[in-house]
Amino acid sequence: MLSADRLSVRFGSKTALADVSLDVPAQKIVSVIGRSACGKTTLLRAFNRTNEMIAGARTTGTARFHGTDLYGRTVDPVEVRRRIGMIFQRATPFPKSVFDNIAFGPRAGGFAGDLHELAEEVLTSAGLWADVAGDLDAPALALSAGQQQQLCIARTLAVRPDVLLMDEPTASLDPAATARIESLVHSLKATYTVVIATHDLSQAARLSDMTAFLDAGELVEYSPTATLFTNPRTRQAEEYVTGRTS
Amino acid sequence: MVARTVTRPLFLEGTGGPGARADRVARRVFLACAALTGGTAAVVLGVLAVGAAQFFAEAPAGGFFAGTTWAPFAEEPRFGVWPLVAATSRITIGAILVAAPLGLLSAVYLQHYAGRRTGAVVAAAVAALASVPTVVFGYVALNAATPLLRLVWPGAEAFNGASATLVVGLMIAPTVAFLGREALAAVPPAYFHAGMALGASRGRVVALVVAPAAARGIAAAVLLAMARAVGETMIVTMAAGSHAGLAWSPLEGVRTLTAFVAQTSLGDIAPDGPDFRAVAAVAALLFVVTYAMHAAGRALLARRPAGSAHP
Amino acid sequence: MTPPVAERSAYPVSPTIQAAAKPMLPGRRRDFLAGASRLAAATMLAAAAGLAGVLARAVWQANGGSADGTPYAGGAGWETIGPAVAGTLWLALATAALALPIGLGTALYLEEYARPKRRAVRAFQAAVAHLAGVPSVVYGVAGLVVLVHGLSAGRSIFAGGLALAALALPTVVATSAEAIRAVPDDLRTAAYGLGATRWQVVRHQVLPAAAAPIAAGACAAITRTAGEAAPLLVLGATSFATFAPAGPGDPLVSLPTQVFAWAVRPQAEFAAQAAGAAIALLAILLGLNVAGLFLRRRLRKVLP
Ligand SMILES: Nc1ncnc2c1ncn2[C@@H]1O[C@H](COP(=O)(O)OP(=O)(O)OP(=O)(O)O)[C@@H](O)[C@H]1O
Ligand SMILES: [Mg+2]
Numbered sequence: 042m043l044s045a046d047r048l049s050v051r052f053g054s055k056t057a058l059a060d061v062s063l064d065v066p067a068q069k070i071v072s073v074i075g076r077s078a079c080g081k082t083t084l085l086r087a088f089n090r091t092n093e094m095i096a097g098a099r100t101t102g103t104a105r106f107h108g109t110d111l112y113g114r115t116v117d118p119v120e121v122r123r124r125i126g127m128i129f130q131r132a133t134p135f136p137k138s139v140f141d142n143i144a145f146g147p148r149a150g151g152f153a154g155d156l157h158e159l160a161e162e163v164l165t166s167a168g169l170w171a172d173v174a175g176d177l178d179a180p181a182l183a184l185s186a187g188q189q190q191q192l193c194i195a196r197t198l199a200v201r202p203d204v205l206l207m208d209e210p211t212a213s214l215d216p217a218a219t220a221r222i223e224s225l226v227h228s229l230k231a232t233y234t235v236v237i238a239t240h241d242l243s244q245a246a247r248l249s250d251m252t253a254f255l256d257a258g259e260l261v262e263y264s265p266t267a268t269l270f271t272n273p274r275t276r277q278a279e280e281y282v283t284g285r286t287s
Numbered sequence: 288m289v290a291r292t293v294t295r296p297l298f299l300e301g302t303g304g305p306g307a308r309a310d311r312v313a314r315r316v317f318l319a320c321a322a323l324t325g326g327t328a329a330v331v332l333g334v335l336a337v338g339a340a341q342f343f344a345e346a347p348a349g350g351f352f353a354g355t356t357w358a359p360f361a362e363e364p365r366f367g368v369w370p371l372v373a374a375t376s377r378i379t380i381g382a383i384l385v386a387a388p389l390g391l392l393s394a395v396y397l398q399h400y401a402g403r404r405t406g407a408v409v410a411a412a413v414a415a416l417a418s419v420p421t422v423v424f425g426y427v428a429l430n431a432a433t434p435l436l437r438l439v440w441p442g443a444e445a446f447n448g449a450s451a452t453l454v455v456g457l458m459i460a461p462t463v464a465f466l467g468r469e470a471l472a473a474v475p476p477a478y479f480h481a482g483m484a485l486g487a488s489r490g491r492v493v494a495l496v497v498a499p500a501a502a503r504g505i506a507a508a509v510l511l512a513m514a515r516a517v518g519e520t521m522i523v524t525m526a527a528g529s530h531a532g533l534a535w536s537p538l539e540g541v542r543t544l545t546a547f548v549a550q551t552s553l554g555d556i557a558p559d560g561p562d563f564r565a566v567a568a569v570a571a572l573l574f575v576v577t578y579a580m581h582a583a584g585r586a587l588l589a590r591r592p593a594g595s596a597h598p
Numbered sequence: 599m600t601p602p603v604a605e606r607s608a609y610p611v612s613p614t615i616q617a618a619a620k621p622m623l624p625g626r627r628r629d630f631l632a633g634a635s636r637l638a639a640a641t642m643l644a645a646a647a648g649l650a651g652v653l654a655r656a657v658w659q660a661n662g663g664s665a666d667g668t669p670y671a672g673g674a675g676w677e678t679i680g681p682a683v684a685g686t687l688w689l690a691l692a693t694a695a696l697a698l699p700i701g702l703g704t705a706l707y708l709e710e711y712a713r714p715k716r717r718a719v720r721a722f723q724a725a726v727a728h729l730a731g732v733p734s735v736v737y738g739v740a741g742l743v744v745l746v747h748g749l750s751a752g753r754s755i756f757a758g759g760l761a762l763a764a765l766a767l768p769t770v771v772a773t774s775a776e777a778i779r780a781v782p783d784d785l786r787t788a789a790y791g792l793g794a795t796r797w798q799v800v801r802h803q804v805l806p807a808a809a810a811p812i813a814a815g816a817c818a819a820i821t822r823t824a825g826e827a828a829p830l831l832v833l834g835a836t837s838f839a840t841f842a843p844a845g846p847g848d849p850l851v852s853l854p855t856q857v858f859a860w861a862v863r864p865q866a867e868f869a870a871q872a873a874g875a876a877i878a879l880l881a882i883l884l885g886l887n888v889a890g891l892f893l894r895r896r897l898r899k900v901l902p
Contacts, residue, residue, distance in 0.1 A: 304795075306794070306795040306797065306798055309795070309797050310796055310797040310798070312797075313796070313797035313800070314707075314711055314797070316703060317703045317704070317706045318707055318711070320699070320700045320701075320703025320704045320706075320707060321704045321707040321708060321712075324701070324726060324767055324771060325722065325726075327764045327767055328725065328768075330740060331729075331732075331736070331737060331740040331764065334739065334740040334743045334744060335736070335739070335740065338739075338743070388638065389638050389641055391638075392631075392634050392635045392637070392638030392639075393635070393639050393641075393642050395631060395635045396635035396636060396638060399631075399635075400631075400632060400635050401639070405639075409639045409642060409643060412643045412645075412646040412647075413642050413646075415646050416642065416645060416646050418822075418825075419649065419825075420825025420826065420854055420857075420880075420883070421825075421827070421828075422825070422854045422855075422857045422858050422876075423649070423825075423857060423876045423879065424649075425861065426652075426857055426861045426872055426873065427648075429862070430652065430656065430861070430872075430873075431648070431652045457645050460645075464642070488628070489629055489631065490629040490630050490631030490632060491629075493631055511731070514731050518731075518733025518734070518735070519733070520733060520734065520735040520828035521828055521854075521858065524831075525858065525861060545733060545735050545828070548735050548736075548739060548832070549735055549738075549828055549831055552738065552739065552742060552831070552832040552834075553831060553832075556742070558743045558747045558748075563743075566739055567739060570735070570736045573733055573736055574733075574736050577731050577733055578728050578729070578732055581730065581731025581732075582728045582731075584731075585727065585728065
């Protein structure tokens with residue numbers, strides 16, 4: 042459903058992603074693993090066309106969604122982002138109320154339904170409802186770092202995308218919140234397709250159906266998760282998942 | 288969870304999603320604004336360029352830049368801009384000699400010596416001086432500075448370079464103080480603490496450690512203030528007189544580039560007459576000089592001071 | 599009294615330590631910058647106070663307070679400066695109405711719509727920014743040709759308002775662009791990531807975050823141009839206005855040009871009128887500044 046074909050991203054003269062080709066099957070969870078700066082964020086951002094906001098960024102190759110080239114000349118990047126939602130590595134709540142954070146995306150997309158109902162639904166999904174139900178008008182920046190990340194997940198869900206790109210969504214969460222998010226991701230599988238970048242190998246193993254291992258911008262191995270963690274085809278992947286470094 | 292189909296119809300193509308229309312309208316409106324701004328700049332430049340070109344078609348450029356007599360409307364017109372340039376230079380240099388020590392020392396006071404209360408009062412006074420229109424400074428030059436000057440030197444003319452210079456200095460001092468303080472504030476506090484920890488007096492640390500680290504910003508402050516002095520019109524028009532000679536005594540009247548433009552245009556000048564061409568040539572010279580000074584000052588400011596915490 | 603180190607110690611003590619053990623010098627060391635910088639600060643205070651004093655004294659004398667007790671004919675009264683006050687308010691309104699939206703729109707186009715890294719955009723931006731350093735009298739010359747003669751707008755409030763707006767425009771563009779640039783990119787990325795259009799990002803994220811500094815810069819530009827005399831003099835402001843301008847087509851009259859016209863006349867009563875007009879001008883500028891301050895406060899509260 043979502044696929045990359047020889048997708049490359051360069052920032053100036055630096056290649057962040059080199060000729061990556063992979064297929065994300067519908068209603069599956071794909072995790073992306075690899076060392077820092079290997080290009081995980083860049084790959085996710087390429088699917089949601091947010092790399093192009095970085096000055097000097099150039100994307101080549103194709104990324105397809107239901108067969109449509111996301112970088113086609115006639116494609117509206119705004120629509121791409123409404124269909125393929127992204128949760129960024131660094132939680133960035135808007136400096137507004139919790140409610141306004143949730144309402145921003147749906148309003149931008151012309152949502153005509155009841156925003157309060159929607160807010161309750163997505164905040165519940167993100168495991169934040171109990172914490173903020175009393176005061177949706179509280180400033181989002183007053184939340185803890187973990188709660189802010191949950192809010193960012195909720196506000197992306199509120200746009201109702203088909204695909205969720207999650208960039209290290211649990212990096213700043215406590216174990217309980219992490220467990221909540223993981224079970225959320227698991228339940229999302231029924232309706233969404235999820236791509237999750239993570240440094241937590243056990244999380245990748247627990248959650249995902251497929252795992253992609255990136256190294257220095259290149260896709261080294263893309264296998265079913267069980268295969269990659271128990272019987273990887275490549276030596277680099279084996280070294281990475283077993284914790285040995287070359 | 289609300290049941291939803293994964294295979295919604297695709298409408299990725301085209302730009303028809305919600306909000307797309309408003310976005311296109313906004314883009315056009317903002318582009319129109321940018322075009323208007325560019326157009327305004329082009330018109331200002333164009334008028335000066337055309338006027339100056341006509342001027343130089345009649346008067347040789349050599350006579351303009353090297354001549355020492357400025358008498359554009361005499362029977363035998365002479366177009367030597369040198370007396371105007373000399374007057375502007377003298378008033379600018381004199382003014383910065385007043386404003387640089389006054390402004391920079393005030394900046395040092397505000398940044399490194401002032402207590403909270405007195406600092407707020409002095410900062411307010413500097414801000415107040417900065418917001419006084421130059422025509423009001425011109426009034427002060429004429430009605431306070433010149434009478435005081437003539438108490439000391441009875442020989443001073445009613446319109447003279449000295450009181451205009453002094454008041455222009457006062458007018459640009461707040462600019463030096465404000466930009467100078469910004470430059471001092473941009474120096475990492477660690478420099479100051481390290482200097483103080485060595486047991487030096489505050490004055491030594493500020494003069495030998497902080498000020499050199501802020502040199503670029505201080506130079507920019509002085510340069511930008513000088514650009515303002517070059518372009519200053521009202522004080523010199525009102526207090527310095529309209530005598531376009533090469534006066535050497537500061538007690539005599541002088542005429543600057545700006546004063547020539549203002550005083551000549553006061554009369555009704557037609558855009559196709561010789562007086563307009565002379566005004567346009569002088570205005571074009573002013574434009575080039577101040578533009579360059581402003582650009583140089585901003586370029587100095589744009590570069591961060593050495594060792595600054597933010598790259 | 600603590601005994602010197604040498605007496606308490608059983609060991610021989612080096613001369614440096616003995617020196618350190620000497621009692622601390624009382625008071626502060628001499629600091630040459632302390633006196634000089636205080637003097638400069640005092641001069642600034644004196645200059646501000648002196649300026650206010652000069653104006654106040656002239657008006658006070660004119661209105662009957664002079665030593666010989668005879669009030670000057672036609673002191674700095676409202677009937678003489680009223681038309682100029684109205685003119686200056688009209689001009690400030692025209693400047694605000696033209697320069698603010700166009701300047702802000704230009705800054706938004708340059709920073710949010712055009713690719714700011716592009717050379718041409720950077721060059722355009724720099725060219726406009728340095729126009730802010732060009733003397734106001736030069737704008738008067740251009741205005742005279744284009745507005746008074748070219749558009750046959752005459753020596754009207756309309757022509758003056760356009761010239762002042764052109765003068766304020768580069769400053770408004772530069773300060774707005776700086777405010778917009780200070781908005782963190784993360785905010786934009788997050789908003790775009792949620793499928794917002796550029797205008798939605800600008801309207802709901804960028805503008806609220808940059809509103810206060812944009813308002814501050816705009817307010818400074820308006821008050822600065824409202825006090826300008828030189829371009830209006832060049833355009834040919836009238837110095838004998840007998841009625842207050844009621845619209846853009848009326849003759850160009852303003853407080854700054856009136857201060858000039860009265861101040862350069864040799865008679866003392868005109869000097870007093872000039873001082874009165876100067877005080878009225880300062881009061882208007884103060885009012886504009888205070889209004890700007892309140893606007894900024896409000897913006898900060900309404901748009902967090
Ligand atoms: N905005 C940018 N400008 C220039 N280079 C960038 C930018 N963002 C990323 N890069 C470069 O692209 C490469 C890939 O970065 P990316 O952020 O995709 O890595 P990552 O795998 O997400 O790392 P991490 O695990 O630390 O988040 C890095 O070498 C980085 O330096
Ligand atoms: Mg990353």
